Amino acid sequence: MKIVKKSLTLLLALAMTLSLASCGKETEKEPTVEETPITTRVAALKGPTAMGMVKLMSDNEAASEEGSEADAAQDGYEFTLAASADEVTPSLMKGDLDIACVPANLASVLYNKTGGDIVTLAINTLGVLYVVENGNAVQSMADLTGKTIVASGKGSTPEYALRYLLTENGLNPDADVVVDWKSEHSECVAALASGAATIALLPQPFVTVAQSKMPDLRVALDLTEEWDKLDNGSALLTGVVVARKDFVEEHPAAVETFLKDYGDSVSWVNDNTADAAELIAGYGIVDSAAVAEKALPYCNIVCITGAEMKEKLSGYLQVLFDADPTSVGADPADESTGLPGDDFYYGA
Missing domain, CATH: 3.40.190.10 (Periplasmic binding protein-like II)
Structure with missing residues (x-):
């Protein structure tokens, strides 16, 4: 009987030792970078x-x-x-x-x-790009022939989307249209408000900003719709x-x-x-x-x-x-x- 008790005591001590060693390892665990x-x-x-x-x-x-x-x-x-x-x-x-x-x-x-x-x-x-106009001359992409457009975003989406749509509609972006590039969209709105420009390429929310200052300013072309008309399997x-x-x-x-x-x-x-x-x-x-x-x-x-x-x-x-x-x-x-x-x- 004494031998059994002694063995049981040894087993319990061993279990406690292993448990403590395990806890020690958890405590010493190094946090990962993402933690x-x-x-x-x-x-x-x-x-x-x-x-x-x-x-x-x-x-x-x-x-x-x-x-x-x-x-x-x-x-x-x-x-x-x-x-x-x-x-x-x-x-x-x-x-x-x-x-x-x-x-x-x-x-x-x-x-x-x-x-x-x-x-x-x-x-x-x-797509958030729109051609806006003070007037009613522009009803289609073709109507932009000979027009001057103020725009911002040269070298990025506005320029390339406009050039692509002009080309697909039979216009030469470098000869048939004049684009007056500004550094910021707010400059385009200012040009419209002062009368220095009548047509602009603007994204939202600048279209709404411009219309709040010029109630007669209308959306002439939605470039997303113009892109979708091409039915080429892509989206603007x-x-x-x-x-x-x-x-x-x-x-x-x-x-x-x-x-x-x-x-x-x-x-x-x-x-x-x-x-x-x-x-x-x-x-x-x-x-x-x-x-x-x-x-x-x-x-x-x-x-x-x-x-x-x-x-x-x-x-x-x-x-x-x-x-x-x-x-x-x-x-x-x-x-x-x-x-x-x-x-x-x-x-x-």
Whole structure:
């Protein structure tokens, strides 16, 4: 009996020793990289891409102000709003930004320029471009012959979409139409308001901004509709969300968190236009909530990811490439450049 008791005692002691050793190992376990909260640096342009992000921006700001332990244990964001892509691109390429909302074709240009170091996470804006006019002379693309159009976005989606549609409608973009390029959309609105121009190419929400100042200004052409008339299997896209490849590889959990947060923000903005308009005005993206609320239904704000993103974006880039290879960053002197490879499309 004593032997049994002694054996039982030894077994219990051994079990306790193993248990304590196991606990010690758990305590000493090193946290993984993704368990360490990071601040994801995000930039968006003042327009539809930033409009879809306002709920995320607001929630992030509220969490930062609360400063609770729970918030400190989660990933956060640092947002930058810019007037043009030229302000965003250098910071992204230098590594000062992790994620950025940029024109769709610029994403491909950056992919080629960096040797594949740019990844597209989502499509965030479908077609939002319109030709507006003080008058009634323009009823079709052909009616733009001999006209002067003020526009912003040279070297990005507005220029290439306009050139492509003019060409497909039998016009020479370099001879039949004069495009007066401005640095910002607000300059185009000012030119219309002063009478210096009567026709402009504008995206939403700047169309609504212009109409609020000039009640007689009308939408002459919806470029999305004009593109769809071609029935070429592609769609007109405006903006996408891109990230640095090294950020995606080093912080996969942060990327997934961002996509969920951004998708939720887009859904909220589209479902709550009045409240979203207040945030949009509060962040200075649009001058007034009334204008933002009126423009939102025409801004085509989305968050399309994965295979659907690849299908739509690759089709759009193919159209641009066929029209002008340099529009997607292809260099005729460099065979390594061209349409992006599969690694350009995150999650597809």
